[in-house]
Amino acid sequence: MMNKTSPLEKAVMAILIVLAITFFMMPVFWLVTTAFKFGREAFAIPPKWLFFDFTLRNFQEVLATSKTGQFILNSIIISTGATVLSLVLGVPAGYAIARSNSRLLNLSAYFFLLLLMVPPVAMLIPFYLIMRDIHLLGSYAALIILDTVFDAAFVVWMMRSYFADVPKEIEEAAFVDGASHFSAFLRIALPLSIPGVVAAALYVIIYSWNDFLFALMLTSPQTKTIPLGILSSFSSVEVSWGKMAVMCLFAIAPALIISLFLNRYFVQGVTMGATKG
């Protein structure tokens, strides 16, 4: 209705989208082709995008010799754990801060913000020492806990903003009808902020998924995650680009699947018609 776009506008938009896709996908495409190339062709000049000697050798090597399956599993466990925990803890907290009038409560929000400002290294060493002393080093729990601290802080601030966008009138109407605060949150505010929750979830999943520094210090050989697995292709003499590209693809695939799945929830908020006048 109001979105009547002229052909010119459509064309311009199409061109821009194509440019964006080219820019963002070029390195990914390079990785894909490198995964299927022999090592000697990885850097052939002129670059071979479409026609090259195809091989599955890199895949065979990676699957045969390294524990890629285990790495992917570990990454999934840790990412899922951190996401679930940070959403469960963070989303209600974000709502509470958005709705509450208490200065004190609002102040605590800044404490979470402080966490996001801390350079990770500063937290890592003491956290490492604690985990060592309580014998949790190398467990899934150690990494999930540390990731959640930062992830939840991020979730709180994102949800605070999105919940603030949800008009209070509906909830207040519900209060008049006798609903509790918690059910107002669960039945009204939350459904209206699903896009925000999805955005927060995506961010948290990604953040835990590609974390390298914490994983390096806190995992054991059994709980190693994918980023560390990718690094094993770097020897002191050379880099096996073919194998590294394959492992990168294994790193990307689950994330891509999850985001394809979650993108469905980026639906238009059901706020239209519900606000005043």
Add this chain to the structure above:
Amino acid sequence: MNSKRWRKLSFLFVGVMILGLVSCTAPAAVAPPAAPAAGEAAPVAAVGLEVCKGQNLVLASMTDQYIAAFRALIPKFEEASGATVTMDELGYVDLYQKLIADFVGHTANYDLMTVDIVWSGEFGQNKYTLPLDTFMERDQAELQLDDILPVAWTLGEWQGAHVAYPLAGYANVLNYNKDLLAQAGIEPPKTQEELLAAAEKLTDAAKGTFGIALLGAKGSAVAQDYMSWVQQHGGSILDDNGKAALNTPENVEILKFFGELFKYAPPGATDYWWDQRETAFRTGNVAMMEGWSIARAGYENPDLSSIVGKADLTSAPVKAGMEPQYGFGGWGIGINADSTPEEQACAWQFIKWLSSPEIQKDWLRNDGAPIRRSTMTDPEIVAAYPWMPLLLESFEKGDGDYRPRIPQYSLIQDALGTHVNAFLVGQETAEQALEAAQKQVDDNWQ
């Protein structure tokens, strides 16, 4: 004793057994009893592979070429000894960090680890790995120590003790492209001066071919190459007292020479890490490249290299008139000082087994690097790898200390890495660069 007492005692006995089993299989959960004091091996009576029965060892290995040899040989060891050895493959970035974390945290996740030659001082001084001398003395007869090349001992020697055992020896050699040299009518250079002249002749920027590929990237890359050239000109990073002496007039001259060489290197060379240097040579665009001998076999692999059959190597050229000495590097294998005595005993068996002359042949055949003279002169090996005799000569005149294996090594490496790179990109003059590097080292020297 009456039956009640028996029962109590047997409970106690079983309890202790269980505790013992639990603490054996979960080394990370309990801080092990104080590791054997330096120099003292655990008093284990058995000397052979029997100590390994039922042991679980974890090996942290660099993903260099020899890892293929580990993969091939570990099952054989497991069969022969009854132990299980799990290998964790780590890249250069994370191997060091994870090892330090393991040592400083006393978590003993790894029982065996590959130790870079330059880490010997740091590991030795901080007592991270177990000194192996008691083991070595006890098992002297089996080890055939004279067969191991003298220079190979630098792969783990520190102040008279051995904190790691030789695992894989690398010699710095000059690789060259036979075709490109023949086309230009040049013989492989024998001196540094010839090297520079050859590089100039072989460079044709318009065609995209260059004389030599070098490591210029800021950090450990350029530091290693620069130190290599210092060695090849007979200079030294340390003075006679073992302190860093970076800004000597000789080193300044050598730095200028190094800068000259870069004129005949591909434009991106000031940003090259190891794999970019390898790629430059393997694609056939660059005529010469100094590097570790372990990469040589890779040039004959059609999957990796576009110059199959065209590569050859010769000993790294030294300055004219200098007594030939060749850079030596590589990896040792160490035992974690925090592992339990039983694990340490079995780990030692693994090292003994791996370094024995018979297994060394398999080691080499599976892309490992040599440490023994017998291996390098074995007719089968020489037939498969014709460059072995040349390598042997490089080892015999090898210098494993041209990159100081002292605890402050990373400090020197960082200082040189920053300022040599600054010189190469024109930000500092040679004198300024080495002055600044010297100052940085002096300010932070512990």
Add this chain to the structure above:
Amino acid sequence: MVNSSNQPTTKRRHWVASVRRIYRGDGPYWAMLLPLLVFVVVVAIYPLLFSFRISLFKYRLTDPDQVQTFIGLSNYLRAFLDPAVLNAIKVTLVYVAGTVIVELVLGLGLASLLASEMRMTRTIRAFLLIPMALPPLVVGLVWKSLYNADFGVIPYYLKQIGIGVGRGPLAELGWAMPAVILIDVWQWAPLMMIIFLAGLKSLPVEPYEAAYADGATRWDRFAFITLPLLKPTILLALLLRTMQSFKVFDTIYATTGGGPGSVTTVLNFHIYTVGMTFFDMGYAAALANILMVIIAVLSIVYIMLLERQQL
């Protein structure tokens, strides 16, 4: 409670009533906040305090005797006089400004372009998230190869269209910072896209309908309705991305190592060098605290803007 004199009683009743209202009003909110608060305090308090404390000491991490000498504020003093630190701060500010501004604009543009719920745009959006799925370290290494002056893809095409690359985008003094910023943009602009997308999705429809009825063009609608309504989201995105950008490390480590020279040595990278190469934990902790203060100051500015928005 009724009294003969009305005024004091009413006031007191109001006071009691308002306290009760706040308590009753906010009780549930505290209940929703408490789990997270407790969790974070338990887990993060010790590390935070450790970091503050150790910055007042001289401490080498690898010291076998783990000696800690109290030196008061001299680590901080040293930092302010250290030219390497001052340079690092400058470099960091340039990096943050560059990345955040470009990512903001690009993210907003992408979100607007891809806002519709057609199958195709949804799929494109999902694919655009791939850059975020790779560890920044790996992204850096891949881009380092793409930028390689001799056999990298990008210089190849640049040379084809006549642009010389010299030593390569990462090795030339003038190009290194933009090149590194581009890598960050590649990886994180899609995140901005997501944040704005969620924001766009929750905008009310009425203003648009009214504007259309009034004959406003697409551009007008965007500039005068969308942008103002999105202001809180924009500020949020700015805040979060700025904080993240200040902490960049992996990309620098993988691509330039802080070079050429020190044009890309951001503060977090310098902290790593101090802590991990020199193992000078006390100084590193002091630098980390300084970095945190810088971020905090900027964040306070953003928040003040945000707060005014929420009223």
